[in-house]
Amino acid sequence: MTEKCSIATCARASYALCHGCQLNFCREHTIEHTTLTQLQINPLIVEVNKMNDEIHELNPKNLYDVFYQKLDKWRIKSHQMIDMYFEKKIKELDLYLNEQVKKLKNTFNETYAKIESFIQEKEITHEQINLLTFEIQGLRKDINTIKNNDFQIQTKPLTLEKNLINFDQTFHVSNLPPIYRIIDRNDRSFTPLATDNKFLLLHHEGNLLLVDEELTTPKQVPWKHGPIYDMCYSLALKRFKSILLL
Ligand SMILES: [Zn+2]
Numbered sequence: 001m002t003e004k005c006s007i008a009t010c011a012r013a014s015y016a017l018c019h020g021c022q023l024n025f026c027r028e029h030t031i032e033h034t035t036l037t038q039l040q041i042n043p044l045i046v047e048v049n050k051m052n053d054e055i056h057e058l059n060p061k062n063l064y065d066v067f068y069q070k071l072d073k074w075r076i077k078s079h080q081m082i083d084m085y086f087e088k089k090i091k092e093l094d095l096y097l098n099e100q101v102k103k104l105k106n107t108f109n110e111t112y113a114k115i116e117s118f119i120q121e122k123e124i125t126h127e128q129i130n131l132l133t134f135e136i137q138g139l140r141k142d143i144n145t146i147k148n149n150d151f152q153i154q155t156k157p158l159t160l161e162k163n164l165i166n167f168d169q170t171f172h173v174s175n176l177p178p179i180y181r182i183i184d185r186n187d188r189s190f191t192p193l194a195t196d197n198k199f200l201l202l203h204h205e206g207n208l209l210l211v212d213e214e215l216t217t218p219k220q221v222p223w224k225h226g227p228i229y230d231m232c233y234s235l236a237l238k239r240f241k242s243i244l245l246l
Protein backbone atom coordinates (compact mmCIF):
# COMPACT_ATOMS: atom_id res chain seq x y z
CA MET A 1 0.00 0.00 0.00
CA THR A 2 1.40 3.38 -0.97
CA GLU A 3 2.06 5.76 1.88
CA LYS A 4 0.04 8.97 2.12
CA CYS A 5 1.42 12.48 2.47
CA SER A 6 1.70 13.15 6.22
CA ILE A 7 0.09 16.61 5.94
CA ALA A 8 -3.37 16.02 7.46
CA THR A 9 -5.26 18.07 4.88
CA CYS A 10 -3.47 16.43 1.91
CA ALA A 11 -4.80 13.25 0.33
CA ARG A 12 -1.95 12.78 -2.18
CA ALA A 13 0.35 9.77 -2.17
CA SER A 14 3.82 10.01 -0.71
CA TYR A 15 6.54 11.19 -3.09
CA ALA A 16 9.46 11.15 -0.66
CA LEU A 17 10.37 10.24 2.91
CA CYS A 18 12.24 12.87 4.93
CA HIS A 19 14.96 10.88 6.72
CA GLY A 20 15.35 13.66 9.29
CA CYS A 21 11.79 13.53 10.67
CA GLN A 22 10.68 10.18 9.25
CA LEU A 23 7.61 11.75 7.59
CA ASN A 24 6.24 11.11 4.10
CA PHE A 25 5.37 14.01 1.80
CA CYS A 26 3.74 14.40 -1.60
CA ARG A 27 5.79 16.17 -4.28
CA GLU A 28 4.31 19.59 -3.43
CA HIS A 29 4.72 19.20 0.33
CA THR A 30 8.23 17.74 -0.11
CA ILE A 31 9.25 21.05 -1.72
CA GLU A 32 7.44 22.99 1.02
CA HIS A 33 9.03 20.87 3.79
CA THR A 34 12.51 21.34 2.27
CA THR A 35 11.99 25.11 2.03
CA LEU A 36 10.69 25.32 5.62
CA THR A 37 13.67 23.29 6.86
CA GLN A 38 16.07 25.57 4.99
CA LEU A 39 14.34 28.64 6.48
CA GLN A 40 15.10 27.35 9.99
CA ILE A 41 18.71 28.33 9.45
CA ASN A 42 17.75 32.03 9.28
CA PRO A 43 17.35 32.67 13.03
CA LEU A 44 20.64 30.78 13.52
CA ILE A 45 22.35 33.12 11.02
CA VAL A 46 20.90 36.12 12.89
CA GLU A 47 22.16 34.75 16.23
CA VAL A 48 25.64 33.94 14.85
CA ASN A 49 25.92 37.43 13.32
CA LYS A 50 24.92 38.95 16.63
CA MET A 51 27.51 36.78 18.39
CA ASN A 52 30.09 37.81 15.82
CA ASP A 53 29.58 41.46 16.76
CA GLU A 54 29.63 40.65 20.48
CA ILE A 55 32.80 38.53 20.19
CA HIS A 56 34.60 41.37 18.42
CA GLU A 57 33.45 43.86 20.99
CA LEU A 58 34.62 41.63 23.86
CA ASN A 59 37.48 43.37 25.53
CA PRO A 60 39.50 41.72 28.26
CA LYS A 61 40.06 45.22 29.61
CA ASN A 62 36.30 45.53 30.45
CA LEU A 63 36.35 42.14 32.19
CA TYR A 64 39.52 43.12 33.96
CA ASP A 65 37.88 46.24 35.41
CA VAL A 66 34.98 44.26 36.89
CA PHE A 67 37.25 41.61 38.40
CA TYR A 68 39.73 44.20 39.56
CA GLN A 69 36.97 45.91 41.56
CA LYS A 70 36.01 42.59 43.16
CA LEU A 71 39.61 41.81 44.01
CA ASP A 72 40.16 45.30 45.31
CA LYS A 73 37.16 44.88 47.64
CA TRP A 74 38.74 41.65 48.86
CA ARG A 75 42.05 43.47 49.38
CA ILE A 76 40.43 46.32 51.35
CA LYS A 77 38.46 43.87 53.51
CA SER A 78 41.59 41.81 54.18
CA HIS A 79 43.53 44.93 55.18
CA GLN A 80 40.68 45.89 57.49
CA MET A 81 40.89 42.45 59.11
CA ILE A 82 44.62 42.91 59.72
CA ASP A 83 44.02 46.42 61.09
CA MET A 84 41.30 45.14 63.43
CA TYR A 85 43.57 42.34 64.63
CA PHE A 86 46.38 44.85 65.13
CA GLU A 87 44.12 47.22 67.13
CA LYS A 88 42.93 44.32 69.32
CA LYS A 89 46.50 43.23 70.05
CA ILE A 90 47.58 46.84 70.78
CA LYS A 91 44.80 47.10 73.38
CA GLU A 92 45.88 43.77 74.89
CA LEU A 93 49.50 44.98 74.96
CA ASP A 94 48.47 48.18 76.71
CA LEU A 95 46.61 46.18 79.38
CA TYR A 96 49.55 43.77 79.73
CA LEU A 97 52.11 46.58 80.20
CA ASN A 98 49.90 48.41 82.71
CA GLU A 99 49.52 45.17 84.64
CA GLN A 100 53.29 44.57 84.63
CA VAL A 101 54.07 48.11 85.89
CA LYS A 102 51.35 47.80 88.56
CA LYS A 103 52.77 44.46 89.76
CA LEU A 104 56.29 45.93 89.86
CA LYS A 105 55.14 48.97 91.88
CA ASN A 106 53.33 46.71 94.37
CA THR A 107 56.42 44.50 94.82
CA PHE A 108 58.60 47.60 95.22
CA ASN A 109 56.23 49.07 97.86
CA GLU A 110 56.33 45.80 99.83
CA THR A 111 60.17 45.71 99.73
CA TYR A 112 60.37 49.40 100.65
CA ALA A 113 58.03 48.89 103.61
CA LYS A 114 60.21 45.98 104.83
CA ILE A 115 63.36 48.11 104.70
CA GLU A 116 61.61 50.94 106.58
CA SER A 117 60.53 48.55 109.31
CA PHE A 118 64.08 47.12 109.61
CA ILE A 119 65.44 50.69 109.91
CA GLN A 120 62.94 51.52 112.66
CA GLU A 121 63.57 48.31 114.57
CA LYS A 122 67.36 48.63 114.12
CA GLU A 123 67.63 44.88 114.02
CA ILE A 124 68.22 42.60 111.04
CA THR A 125 69.62 39.07 110.62
CA HIS A 126 72.02 37.75 107.97
CA GLU A 127 69.21 35.67 106.55
CA GLN A 128 66.93 38.72 106.25
CA ILE A 129 69.75 40.67 104.55
CA ASN A 130 70.18 37.81 102.05
CA LEU A 131 66.46 37.67 101.33
CA LEU A 132 66.24 41.46 100.89
CA THR A 133 69.28 41.44 98.57
CA PHE A 134 67.65 38.72 96.49
CA GLU A 135 64.35 40.66 96.32
CA ILE A 136 66.11 43.92 95.37
CA GLN A 137 68.12 42.17 92.65
CA GLY A 138 64.86 40.80 91.23
CA LEU A 139 63.29 44.26 91.34
CA ARG A 140 66.31 45.80 89.56
CA LYS A 141 66.03 43.17 86.83
CA ASP A 142 62.30 43.81 86.38
CA ILE A 143 62.76 47.63 86.36
CA ASN A 144 65.50 47.33 83.70
CA THR A 145 63.31 45.07 81.58
CA ILE A 146 60.51 47.65 81.53
CA LYS A 147 62.82 50.68 81.18
CA ASN A 148 64.68 49.13 78.23
CA ASN A 149 61.51 47.79 76.54
CA ASP A 150 63.14 44.42 76.82
CA PHE A 151 59.92 42.41 76.27
CA GLN A 152 59.75 39.38 74.08
CA ILE A 153 57.01 39.72 71.48
CA GLN A 154 56.51 36.67 69.27
CA THR A 155 55.03 37.35 65.86
CA LYS A 156 54.37 34.79 63.16
CA PRO A 157 54.53 35.88 59.51
CA LEU A 158 51.08 35.97 57.93
CA THR A 159 50.87 33.17 55.39
CA LEU A 160 48.54 33.58 52.43
CA GLU A 161 47.05 30.46 50.88
CA LYS A 162 47.64 29.93 47.18
CA ASN A 163 43.91 29.52 46.47
CA LEU A 164 42.57 32.51 48.39
CA ILE A 165 41.88 33.99 44.96
CA ASN A 166 41.03 31.72 42.10
CA PHE A 167 39.94 32.50 38.53
CA ASP A 168 39.57 28.97 37.28
CA GLN A 169 35.87 28.28 36.54
CA THR A 170 36.24 24.50 36.84
CA PHE A 171 35.60 23.07 40.26
CA HIS A 172 38.44 21.34 42.06
CA VAL A 173 38.09 20.11 45.62
CA SER A 174 41.60 21.48 46.25
CA ASN A 175 40.24 24.95 45.41
CA LEU A 176 37.87 24.87 48.36
CA PRO A 177 38.90 27.55 50.83
CA PRO A 178 40.02 26.46 54.29
CA ILE A 179 37.34 26.01 56.98
CA TYR A 180 35.96 29.47 57.68
CA ARG A 181 33.90 28.83 60.79
CA ILE A 182 32.21 25.83 62.35
CA ILE A 183 28.54 25.57 63.30
CA ASP A 184 28.21 22.94 66.00
CA ARG A 185 24.88 21.25 65.25
CA ASN A 186 23.61 18.26 67.20
CA ASP A 187 22.36 14.96 65.70
CA ARG A 188 18.72 15.99 66.17
CA SER A 189 19.07 18.91 63.74
CA PHE A 190 17.75 18.33 60.23
CA THR A 191 20.53 18.40 57.65
CA PRO A 192 19.15 20.50 54.72
CA LEU A 193 20.61 23.95 54.19
CA ALA A 194 19.59 26.82 51.91
CA THR A 195 21.20 30.14 51.09
CA ASP A 196 20.35 33.35 49.25
CA ASN A 197 24.11 34.14 49.05
CA LYS A 198 23.71 36.44 52.03
CA PHE A 199 22.20 34.29 54.75
CA LEU A 200 22.27 30.58 55.48
CA LEU A 201 19.04 28.93 56.59
CA LEU A 202 19.46 25.91 58.84
CA HIS A 203 17.69 23.92 61.51
CA HIS A 204 19.31 23.89 64.94
CA GLU A 205 17.98 22.82 68.36
CA GLY A 206 14.30 23.04 67.37
CA ASN A 207 14.66 26.40 65.61
CA LEU A 208 15.07 27.62 62.05
CA LEU A 209 18.01 30.01 62.06
CA LEU A 210 19.09 32.63 59.58
CA VAL A 211 22.84 32.87 59.94
CA ASP A 212 25.03 35.56 58.41
CA GLU A 213 28.70 35.48 57.38
CA GLU A 214 29.87 36.16 60.93
CA LEU A 215 27.69 33.26 62.15
CA THR A 216 25.46 35.60 64.10
CA THR A 217 21.72 34.87 63.89
CA PRO A 218 19.72 37.98 62.98
CA LYS A 219 16.53 35.90 62.94
CA GLN A 220 15.29 32.61 64.36
CA VAL A 221 11.87 30.99 64.64
CA PRO A 222 10.79 27.83 66.50
CA TRP A 223 10.18 24.89 64.13
CA LYS A 224 7.24 22.63 65.09
CA HIS A 225 6.29 21.02 61.77
CA GLY A 226 8.31 17.78 61.89
CA PRO A 227 11.20 16.58 59.74
CA ILE A 228 12.49 18.88 56.99
CA TYR A 229 13.16 16.95 53.79
CA ASP A 230 14.78 19.81 51.90
CA MET A 231 15.09 23.59 51.85
CA CYS A 232 15.66 26.07 49.05
CA TYR A 233 15.63 29.76 48.27
CA SER A 234 13.15 30.95 45.63
CA LEU A 235 14.59 33.77 43.53
CA ALA A 236 11.11 34.44 42.08
CA LEU A 237 9.44 34.76 45.49
CA LYS A 238 12.56 36.07 47.21
CA ARG A 239 11.74 33.68 50.06
CA PHE A 240 13.16 30.58 51.68
CA LYS A 241 11.11 27.38 51.36
CA SER A 242 11.11 24.29 53.57
CA ILE A 243 9.99 21.00 52.04
CA LEU A 244 8.19 18.56 54.33
CA LEU A 245 7.13 14.97 53.76
CA LEU A 246 3.51 14.63 54.93
ZN1 LIG B 1 11.65 16.44 7.66
Ligand SMILES: [Zn+2]
Pocket residue numbers: 005006007010011012025026027028029
Ligand atom coordinates in the same frame (compact mmCIF):
# COMPACT_ATOMS: atom_id res chain seq x y z
ZN1 LIG C 1 0.97 16.61 0.51
